[in-house]
Amino acid sequence: MAGFEVGVSVLVPAAGQGERLGRGPKAFVRVGGRTLLDWTLRAFAWADEVWVALPPGAPEPAARANVRFVPGGSERQESVARLLERARGDVVLVHDAARPFVVPEVVDRLLATVVTAGAVVPVVPVPDTLIEPEDGRYGPALDRGRYTLVQTPQAFFREVLAEAHQLARSEGRTATDEAQLVQALGYPVELVPGDRRMFKVTYPEDLVLAEALARVWEERPL
Numbered sequence: 001m002a003g004f005e006v007g008v009s010v011l012v013p014a015a016g017q018g019e020r021l022g023r024g025p026k027a028f029v030r031v032g033g034r035t036l037l038d039w040t041l042r043a044f045a046w047a048d049e050v051w052v053a054l055p056p057g058a059p060e061p062a063a064r065a066n067v068r069f070v071p072g073g074s075e076r077q078e079s080v081a082r083l084l085e086r087a088r089g090d091v092v093l094v095h096d097a098a099r100p101f102v103v104p105e106v107v108d109r110l111l112a113t114v115v116t117a118g119a120v121v122p123v124v125p126v127p128d129t130l131i132e133p134e135d136g137r138y139g140p141a142l143d144r145g146r147y148t149l150v151q152t153p154q155a156f157f158r159e160v161l162a163e164a165h166q167l168a169r170s171e172g173r174t175a176t177d178e179a180q181l182v183q184a185l186g187y188p189v190e191l192v193p194g195d196r197r198m199f200k201v202t203y204p205e206d207l208v209l210a211e212a213l214a215r216v217w218e219e220r221p222l
């Protein structure tokens with residue numbers, strides 16, 4: 001990345017089965033003629049190294065100069081821990097393979113912030129009304145303006161993330177993203193604007209949106 005001098009390792013947990021999608025393993029599902037994983041690998045062709053956690057036993061995708069593979073763990077956090085053991089960059093970007101569309105402007109924001117902050121994630125507003133159901137019925141509405149949805153890539157000093165993972169392991173704590181683990185260290189995590197096009201492919205209907213976006217992605221007219 002232009003103007004960025006420390007080494008960047010990209011860590012891609014891609015070992016999930018994609019149960020909610022019903023067509024796993026999710027990283028190998030195709031949109032626009034490419035696997036979800038391949039979309040991500042193309043987006044990070046500039047990185048010093050990319051480490052990918054694959055479902056154990058999965059065939060390795062075609063070789064790319066900066067990409068290496070490791071067998072993933074049974075949980076996302078374990079997959080990331082295995083990737084982190086291999087990473088050598090001063091900065092790591094952790095990115096879910098389930099998010100095929102990586103917006104370069106967001107990556108630029110993350111890299112610009114991480115060099116001073118050491119921990120930064122992209123966020124997007126909550127579009128829907130947000131409630132806490134009570135016994136399956138409508139419960140208190142939360143003020144959605146006070147909440148935000150967290151995306152990946154998430155950027156950290158490698159040593160901060162390694163310490164966060166070590167602490168979580170020693171306390172037997174799990175989290176759905178890396179920022180939670182870093183925050184548990186008492187280390188502040190900055191927020192930068194994310195982008196709704198970096199949505200996570202989770203449910204079957206997400207593939208319809210992904211196919212449509214894939215058709216126009218190279219021109220990125222949105």
Ligand code: C5P
Pocket residue numbers: 012013014015016017018026027053072073074075076077079080095096097098099200202
């Ligand atoms: O299931 P979910 O969509 O939250 O998974 C987020 C990311 O974590 C996906 O890219 C998935 O492949 C990855 N993952 C993993 N190892 C697991 C479970 C999930 O690398 N054991």
